[in-house]
Every structure is written in C-alpha cells, then in structure tokens.
Amino acid sequence: MKLTNETKVGLLAIVSIVVLVLGFNFLKGKSLFSKTPVLFAEFSNIGTLEKSNQVKINGLPVGTVYTMVPKDMEVNKIIVEIHLSREVNIPKNSVAFIDGPLVGGAFINITKGDANVYLASGDTISTKLDQGLISDIKAQITPTITRVNETLDSLKLTIGAMNDIFDPNTKNNMRSLIANLAISSGHLQQMLNVQSGMLGKSLSNMNSITGNLAANNDAITSSIRNVEVTTSKLANSNIDGTVAAMQATINELKNTISSFNSSKGTLGLLMNDRGIYDRLDNMTNRLNTVALSAEILFDDIRVHPKRYVNISVFGGKNKGEPLTSPVAKDTLVVKQ
Known part of the structure; x- marks a missing residue:
C-alpha cells in the first residue's frame, strides 16, 4: 500500500505533537512512564514561587512544583501541588515553607519531623509562613x-x-588658611629635623646633661650621702633642748623689757619718772656750765700766766683783760 504525501505529512504532524507534549511534561517535572507521588501544600503567600520550581529536603531536590491554584474566590489560601521525583519518606509532622537564595528563584523547603508515620501520595503537608533569607x-x-x-x-x-x-570672600579666606597651615607645617618639620631643628638641638643638650650626670654620678652619690649624714645628725641632735633654751632666753628678755617699761625698779623709774629726767637735765646743764668756766679759766691761765703768777722787783706789766670765752685751740698763743 503506497502512502500519499498528505498521509505522510499528517503522520509526521501527529508524531511531532506527541513528542512536543511529552517533552513539555518532562520539562515540567512529570514522570512520563510511572505514576508520580503527589503532595499538596497550602500557603497564604507564595511570593516569587513559580511552576517547575524545585522542592528540597536538606538541600536535596526531591520534586517540583506542578500547579498553583487558589483555594477560594478571595484567594485567602493558595494550594500548591508538589510532584515528587524521588522515592523518599517524609514524616507526617514535617513542615514546608518557601525559601530562596540571594540569586535565583524561590523553592519549597521541607523540614523533616520525627514521626514514625509518613505522608502518602495525595496527603497535605503542614506549612508555615517563612519569608526566607532574602526577605530577612x-x-x-x-x-x-x-x-x-x-x-x-x-x-x-x-x-x-x-x-x-561660603561666599567668594570666605573661600579666599579658606585658601589663605590652608596656605598658612602648609607654611606652619613646613616650619614644624624644620623644628623637628633631627640634625638642624630646635628639637634636635634640645635633645642634644639633654644628652649632654645626662652624660654629665652619668660622669658625676659618684660625686652626686657622695653629696647625697653627706646630706643623709647631716640630716641624720640633725635628727639625733637635741633640737628640743636648744629650742627650749632659746625660748627661756626670749622669756627672760621679755621680762627685762617689761621691767624697763614698768615704774618698778631703778631702770623703770629712770625711764618713766619725768622729775628725775628734769633733774638730770638741769644737772647736765650745770655740768656743761662748770666745764665751760673751767675751760675758760685754763685758757686764761695759758694766755695770761703772769696774772696768776707775778714775780717782779720793779712792778708788773699790763696783765690784759681776762677771757670771757674759750680760745680757739688752733690759734692759741702763749705770752711770755
């Protein structure tokens, strides 16, 4: 029997359609030759979850998402149909939640429970709302x-x-300030220069001083020892007795000064009695008068000795007038 060209084209089209449907179902995760276990999960929010996304247990893919349909008209829940691609035992108290990596699509992650009874095909797994790593x-x-x-x-x-x-004037001031800071930093660098800077010279002087101290260490130690000996002698000396003796002397001096100021005793009477002072003053004046008269008398005897000693056979000469005041000692002339 000879097939016509039209029949050949029809058969080819049918085979192509079958292959296309089988390949599409394979890409969706459906098993083509065996019955696939099915689980259901209800989520209030599926986020970026899409069909054919993976279902994992401990990071291992065990199935794919087949369909996602709303549970009611208000879309309060979304029922996700999961087709398992591996034969695994999932405890009934396991929990599924939607997770996702930083880069890539979302997936359903199943946390296994510890029950001894396992989910069967067609059962609904418990879910929890977990925003996943990206949401966190x-x-x-x-x-x-x-x-x-x-x-x-x-x-x-x-x-x-x-x-x-920052008007133009302020900007110019800022530029000037920065320039001054640069100049100051240059001066500071010169000052900190180890060889020629002031700080380097100061450190050199300090090194010289410390060197001198190290060289004179023995002399310094001897001086300190002498100071220690001196302080030890001062500590052992009878300072209290010396201070007590000085205090007694001061007290006696106070008593003496007090007796001078009081009207008791000879010195007190001499210092405080006005009558005694007047009598002493009169006596002093009289003594001065007597001394002056005596001085005039002695000068008159030297100037006119013949007035007092006269030995003459034929009569005396003119004796002159008596003195009334002392003669100046640098011009005193004795007449013969």
Missing part, C-alpha cells in the same frame, strides 16, 4: 536604607547651607 535581608536593610535616605537629605540641606555661607 530586606527586613533588616529597609530601616538602614530609610536612615541613609534621611541622612542624604540632611546632607543635601547642609551642603546647600554651606554653599550659601
């Missing part, structure tokens, strides 16, 4: 980003205010 990072980063945005806004306002403050 977003939740932690979002407040930081908000604060960064607020800081940037404040920085913009600050920069604007600084632009208003």
